[in-house]
Every structure is written in C-alpha cells, then in structure tokens.
Amino acid sequence: xxxxxxxxxxxxxxxxxxxxxxxxxxxxxxxxxxxxxxxxxxxxxxxxxxxxxxxxxxxxxxxxxxxxxxxxxxxxxxxxxxxxxxxxxxxxxxxxxxxxxxxxxxxxxxxxx
Amino acid sequence: xxxxxxxxxxxxxxxxxxxxxxxxxxxxxxxxxxxxxxxxxxxxxxxxxxxxxxxxxxxxxxxxxxxxxxxxxxxxxxxxxxxxxxxxxxxxxxxxxxxxxxxxxxxxxxxxx
Numbered sequence: 593x594x595x596x597x598x599x600x601x602x603x604x605x606x607x608x609x610x611x612x613x614x615x616x617x618x619x620x621x622x623x624x625x626x627x628x629x630x631x632x633x634x635x636x637x638x639x640x641x642x643x644x645x646x647x648x649x650x651x652x653x654x655x656x657x658x659x660x661x662x663x664x665x666x667x668x669x670x671x672x673x674x675x676x677x678x679x680x681x682x683x684x685x686x687x688x689x690x691x692x693x694x695x696x697x698x699x700x701x702x703x704x705x
Numbered sequence: 706x707x708x709x710x711x712x713x714x715x716x717x718x719x720x721x722x723x724x725x726x727x728x729x730x731x732x733x734x735x736x737x738x739x740x741x742x743x744x745x746x747x748x749x750x751x752x753x754x755x756x757x758x759x760x761x762x763x764x765x766x767x768x769x770x771x772x773x774x775x776x777x778x779x780x781x782x783x784x785x786x787x788x789x790x791x792x793x794x795x796x797x798x799x800x801x802x803x804x805x806x807x808x809x810x811x812x813x814x815x816x817x818x
Contacts, residue, residue, distance in 0.1 A: 635709070635807075635810045636808040692754055696741075
C-alpha cells in the first residue's frame with residue numbers, strides 16, 4: 593500500500609510554455625500533498641504544501657503565480673509551471689501524507705529549452 | 706532554512722561489508738526524523754520514522770538510531786548487498802505534527818559484488 597504515481601516522468605518544453613505535472617495517491621486518500629524541487633547536487637527543497645479543497649501554502653521565494661497548484665480531490669494534486677524558463681529546469685517530486693509518513697512519487701524531470 | 710547534514714556524501718563498499726552513515730539535524734523543536742532509500746528512477750522508499758530520543762529501529766539488515774538531544778541519527782547496514790546500492794536520505798520534521806520535511810543531500814551507497 594501507499595503508492596504515489598507522478599506523470600509525466602520527464603518532459604522537455606520550449607521557453608514560455610506551460611507544463612502540468614500530476615501527482616496521484618493510488619491506494620489511499622491524502623488530504624495533504626507536498627511538492628518538492630531538487631537542483632543538481634542539492635537536497636530536496638519544499639516548494640509548497642497542497643491541501644485538498646483549499647489554497648496551497650507556498651514556501652518563501654516560490655512564486656505562487658508561476659507554480660500553480662490544484663488539489664481538487666483526495667487523490668490528485670497538480671503542479672503547473674507557467675511560462676517556463678530554462679532556470680525552471682529541475683527535478684520535481686511530490687509526496688502524499690498518510691498518518692505520520694510522507695510517501696513519494698518517482699518525480700518528474702523538467703527541461704526547458 | 707534548517708540545516709540537515711549527511712555524511713559521507715558517497716560510499717563504496719564491498720559486498721558483505723557493514724557500513725553506516727550519519728545524519729545531523731537541529732536539536733531544538735524536534736518532531737520526527739525520517740530515513741528514505743532512493744533508487745534511481747524510483748520513488749523514495751520510507752525506511753524509518755523515528756520520534757523518541759534513544760529510538761532504535763530495525764528492518765532486516767538495516768537499522769537506525771536516534772539522539773535528539775545532540776541532533777544526530779545513524780543508519781547501519783549489516784552485510785551490504787549489491788541491491789542495497791541507492792541514495793539514503795534523511796529528513797527532519799520540526800514542530801508538532803507531520804509537516805514540511807527538511808532533507809539532507811543524501812549518502813550515495815554503491816556496493817560492489
């Protein structure tokens with residue numbers, strides 16, 4: 593149990609376009625999901641906390657208008673990178689919380705040309 | 706931003722060797738310490754959630770200890786096998802509930818047959 597999927601696993605897009613990443617909890621319901629980002633040789637850094645049915649909470653320095661998060665159901669949260677730029681190229685990974693643990697998806701590698 | 710340090714950054718051992726890594730974290734406002742095992746192209750797998758000072762947890766050949774007063778945790782692998790090759794992450798959870806996690810950069814373990 594406690595499987596989280598993420599789609600797509602990798603994406604290449606042109607600068608200025610938007611990209612949507614989906615995070616699904618497959619066998620449990622998650623009131624809270626988290627979105628992290630990892631740059632090369634760095635640690636996973638929390639971008640935002642997504643709560644079902646309410647607005648996401650963004651970490652300091654993360655632009656909420658650029659990284660749109662929607663958590664419309666207890667099994668799905670989406671992250672949309674709007675007007676992507678090369679500096680947004682990174683590894684994005686989500687997690688879903690259940691009891692006292694976070695369960696992670698496999699991540700999405702985004703490359704913006 | 707809280708500082709979570711892991712050492713060593715990478716480790717190469719021979720099959721059958723025992724090994725251990727360190728995670729250091731702030732000793733104040735502690736809620737939990739999480740260990741994850743992360744293989745390339747897969748989801749990070751939760752190994753342990755540790756909450757009490759002096760906690761020792763074991764899963765097969767892997768065990769972990771926790772010292773919240775001095776802010777460190779050790780992860781031990783006994784009789785390493787090639788399938789243990791992965792990046793081992795620790796994450797500090799502050800406050801009073803499961804929430805945002807502060808990750809270390811990980812220890813990359815390679816076990817040679």
